[in-house]
Every structure is written in structure tokens, then in C-alpha cells.
Amino acid sequence: MLRIVVMNPKGGCGKTTLSTNLASYFSNQGEITTLMDLDPQGSSVFWAHKRPEKAAEIQLVDAHNCPHNVTRSWAIQPPRNTDVLVLDTPARPDLISLNPLLKEASAILLPVLSNEFDLHAIANTVQQIRRSLPSQQNIALVFNRSPKTTLLKKQIDQLSEQLGLPVIATLRDTRNYIQAAAHGLGISEMNGAHYRRDKIDLIRIAQWCERRRPAKDSTGFRQISPDTIALASNA
Numbered sequence: 001m002l003r004i005v006v007m008n009p010k011g012g013c014g015k016t017t018l019s020t021n022l023a024s025y026f027s028n029q030g031e032i033t034t035l036m037d038l039d040p041q042g043s044s045v046f047w048a049h050k051r052p053e054k055a056a057e058i059q060l061v062d063a064h065n066c067p068h069n070v071t072r073s074w075a076i077q078p079p080r081n082t083d084v085l086v087l088d089t090p091a092r093p094d095l096i097s098l099n100p101l102l103k104e105a106s107a108i109l110l111p112v113l114s115n116e117f118d119l120h121a122i123a124n125t126v127q128q129i130r131r132s133l134p135s136q137q138n139i140a141l142v143f144n145r146s147p148k149t150t151l152l153k154k155q156i157d158q159l160s161e162q163l164g165l166p167v168i169a170t171l172r173d174t175r176n177y178i179q180a181a182a183h184g185l186g187i188s189e190m191n192g193a194h195y196r197r198d199k200i201d202l203i204r205i206a207q208w209c210e211r212r213r214p215a216k217d218s219t220g221f222r223q224i225s226p227d228t229i230a231l232a233s234n235a
């Protein structure tokens with residue numbers, strides 16, 4: 001199972017946008033895709049409920065609204081047949097609680113808004129999470145609402161170098177994302193030439209994650225530990 005965790009303690013930086021777009025992309029690739037919403041605000045759940053009936057299926061796990069007749073730890077497991085699991089996380093999570101989830105991730109994506117404050121804040125976050133992760137091979141930055149100024153572009157390059165993390169895409173600031181989300185769709189499901197550049201960005205991110213998919217036989221199915229989920233979703 002390819003497990004993608006999308007995280008950044010800052011709100012509004014594009015976690016849900018990236019999570020829903022990746023889920024939509026992989027489901028259209030024929031992968032059995034599960035989108036898990038750990039954010040009590042439930043934006044990914046809201047998006048998924050708007051998906052047209054004909055759209056490629058995305059299995060949904062709403063960590064904050066479990067059916068009453070099953071235990072919480074059971075309800076928040078991804079279905080066993082999942083090929084790709086995308087986890088949308090809340091703002092300001094307790095990083096210590098979130099840590100086991102990060103350790104289990106095949107890919108950790110950090111969407112970062114392209115402004116000075118967010119660039120500064122992400123440096124601290126990266127330092128915190130990498131202290132307890134055995135390998136940094138699976139962390140990447142995705143700059144969002146990319147600036148047109150060369151000064152900020154330079155700052156992004158410097159930050160990437162300083163942190164030793166790849167910038168795998170810079171997403172444009174465009175209403176395209178808002179338009180797709182309004183229909184419960186992702187960029188890759190939209191028609192029209194004006195989505196082309198955004199589709200290419202998304203493919204680049206998905207392919208980076210794809211390269212981190214564990215070999216099937218080596219890991220098999222590992223459940224997410226109930227403690228981890230409970231802690232992460234309480235955050």
C-alpha cells in the first residue's frame with residue numbers, strides 16, 4: 001500500500017487541496033484509493049460527498065464521524081483492499097502524536113504557501129519531524145500558490161537547499177483548484193486546456209509518491225494502529 005501523508009501545521013496552505021487531488025488522480029489511474037480525513041473540520045469528507053456518482057470511486061474514512069455500531073478503532077481503518085491511502089491531516093496537530101503516522105508513511109508531502117512567514121514556519125516544522133524519522137528520503141515540499149516574484153522564488157530555492165528537501169512541484173495560484181473542488185472533482189478530472197499546466201504539476205507529485213510505493217510482498221497490509229489514529233485525530 002502506498003501511504004501518502006499530507007501535513008503542515010499551518011492552516012490554509014493546501015493540505016486538503018493536495019489530498020483530494022491526489023486521491024482523485026490515483027482513483028482515475030485505476031488504483032483502489034482511500035482518502036482518510038483526520039481533520040475535525042472534515043473538508044475532505046465534504047469534498048468527497050460532492051463527488052458525482054459517475055466519478056471514479058474513492059473510499060472515504062472519516063476519522064471524526066464513525067458509525068455508532070462499530071468501535072472507533074475499527075471504523076477508522078482503511079479498507080484492506082486499499083492500493084493508495086491519502087491522509088489529510090489537521091492544522092496544528094500534536095507532532096508527537098502524529099509521529100507514528102509519519103513513520104508509517106511511504107511519502108510525506110508538505111504543502112507550503114509561498115510567502116515569507118510560511119517559508120519560515122516550515123523550516124521549524126521540518127526540523128521537528130525529521131528528528132524522529134529514520135529516513136528523510138520520503139519528505140518533499142510542494143509550494144502552493146506560487147509567486148511570480150523572482151525574490152520569493154530565490155527564497156524557495158534557498159530553503160530547499162538549506163533543508164535538504166526536494167521541491168517536487170510549485171502549484172499555480174488559480175481558480176482551477178476551487179472550481180474542481182466545487183464539484184467534488186480533482187484537477188485531473190477537469191476538461192479544458194486551461195487545466196493542462198495544473199495537471200502536469202499533479203502528475204509530477206503523484207509520480208514522486210509512486211516511486212516510494214513499497215514492494216507488495218515486502219510489507220503486506222499493515223493496519224494503522226488505533227492509538228496512532230486516535231492520537232492523530234484528537235490533535
Ligand SMILES: Nc1ncnc2c1ncn2[C@@H]1O[C@H](COP(=O)(O)OP(=O)(O)O)[C@@H](O)[C@H]1O
Binds near residue numbers: 017
Ligand atoms: N493553488 C491554489 N490556487 C488557488 N486557491 C487555492 C490553491 N490551493 C488551495 N487553494 C484554496 O485555498 C483554501 C485553503 O486550501 P486548503 O486545501 O483547504 O488548505 P488546508 O487544508 O491546508 O487548510 C481553499 O479555499 C482552497 O480552495
Ligand SMILES: [Mg+2]
Binds near residue numbers: 016017039088
Ligand atoms: Mg484542510
